[in-house]
Amino acid sequence: MWDFAEMSSDEVASLRARYEPLTQSIRELIDAALHVDADNQVVDQAKAQIDAAAELLRAHPASTRQGMALTPEGESIPWDNLGNGIRNPLAPPLVVEHTGPTSARIDVELGAAYEGPPGHVHGGYCALVLDQILGEVASRGSIETVAATGTISLRYLRPTKLGRLHVEAEIQRTEGRKIFITGHIADEDGTTVTAEGLFIVLRQ
Numbered sequence: 001m002w003d004f005a006e007m008s009s010d011e012v013a014s015l016r017a018r019y020e021p022l023t024q025s026i027r028e029l030i031d032a033a034l035h036v037d038a039d040n041q042v043v044d045q046a047k048a049q050i051d052a053a054a055e056l057l058r059a060h061p062a063s064t065r066q067g068m069a070l071t072p073e074g075e076s077i078p079w080d081n082l083g084n085g086i087r088n089p090l091a092p093p094l095v096v097e098h099t100g101p102t103s104a105r106i107d108v109e110l111g112a113a114y115e116g117p118p119g120h121v122h123g124g125y126c127a128l129v130l131d132q133i134l135g136e137v138a139s140r141g142s143i144e145t146v147a148a149t150g151t152i153s154l155r156y157l158r159p160t161k162l163g164r165l166h167v168e169a170e171i172q173r174t175e176g177r178k179i180f181i182t183g184h185i186a187d188e189d190g191t192t193v194t195a196e197g198l199f200i201v202l203r204q
C-alpha cells in the first residue's frame with residue numbers, strides 16, 4: 001500500500017548529514033519568526049534572505065520525492081513524515097523509544113509552532129503525536145509488521161501546555177491483524193490526553 005525507496009545505509013547516512021542541519025535551521029527560523037518584534041526594515045531584510053534561499057533550493061528540484069527509505073538491514077528512515085521526518089521542519093521530530101516489545105515512549109519539546117489555544121498545544125497536533133506513537137508500537141518498530149490506524153479515539157482531559165511533553169503507548173491485546181493499543185500525553189502537571197486505538201497490520 002505504501003511506497004518505500006530502497007537505499008544503502010551509507011547513502012542514508014550521507015543524505016542525513018546533508019539535509020538534517022537544513023531542516024533544523026528551518027525549524028529555528030520558524031521559531032524565530034514566531035517570536036520576533038522588529039521594525040519593517042529588519043523584517044523586509046529577513047524576508048528577502050529567506051526568499052533567496054527558497055529560490056536557491058527550488059533551482060535544484062528532486063526528480064522524485066522519497067517519503068521513506070528502507071535499508072537492506074531493515075531500517076526505515078522517514079524523510080518527509082510530519083511526525084518524525086528528518087527532512088520535514090514541521091516535525092519536532094518525534095523520536096520513539098521502544099521500552100519493550102509492546103510499549104514505547106516519546107520525550108519531546110513542543111514550542112510556539114505547535115500552538116492551538118494560547119500557550120497550549122493544538123488539539124490536532126496532540127492527535128498526531130498519539131497516532132504516531134500508537135502506530136509505531138503497533139508496528140513493533142518494523143516495516144515487516146507495519147500497522148495502519150483503523151480507528152483512534154481521544155479524550156482531552158485538560159489543555160496541554162507548550163514545553164516538555166512525555167508520551168507513552170502500550171499494546172493491550174491483539175486479535176489476528178487487529179492491535180488494540182492505548183496511550184497518553186503528559187505535560188509538567190500530568191496526563192492531558194488519553195488515546196485508544198485499533199490498528200490493523202497491513203497485508204504484505
Ligand SMILES: CCCCCCCCCC(=O)SCCNC(=O)CCNC(=O)[C@H](O)C(C)(C)COP(=O)(O)OP(=O)(O)OC[C@H]1O[C@@H](n2cnc3c(N)ncnc32)[C@H](O)[C@@H]1OP(=O)(O)O
Pocket residue numbers: 076131132135136139141142143146147148149150151176177178198200201202203
Ligand atoms: C517502522 C515503521 C513504522 C510506521 C508507523 C506507521 C504509523 C502510521 C499511522 C498512520 O497514521 S496510518 C495513516 C492513517 N490510516 C490509514 O490511512 C488507513 C486507511 N485504511 C486502510 O488502509 C484500511 O481500511 C485498513 C488497512 C485499516 C484495513 O483494511 P483491510 O482491508 O486490511 O481490513 P479488512 O477489511 O481485511 O478487515 C480486517 C479486520 O479489521 C477490521 N477493520 C477494518 N478497518 C477498520 C477500521 N478502520 N477500524 C476498525 N476496524 C477495522 C475489520 O472489521 C476486520 O475485523 P474482523 O477480522 O473482526 O472482521
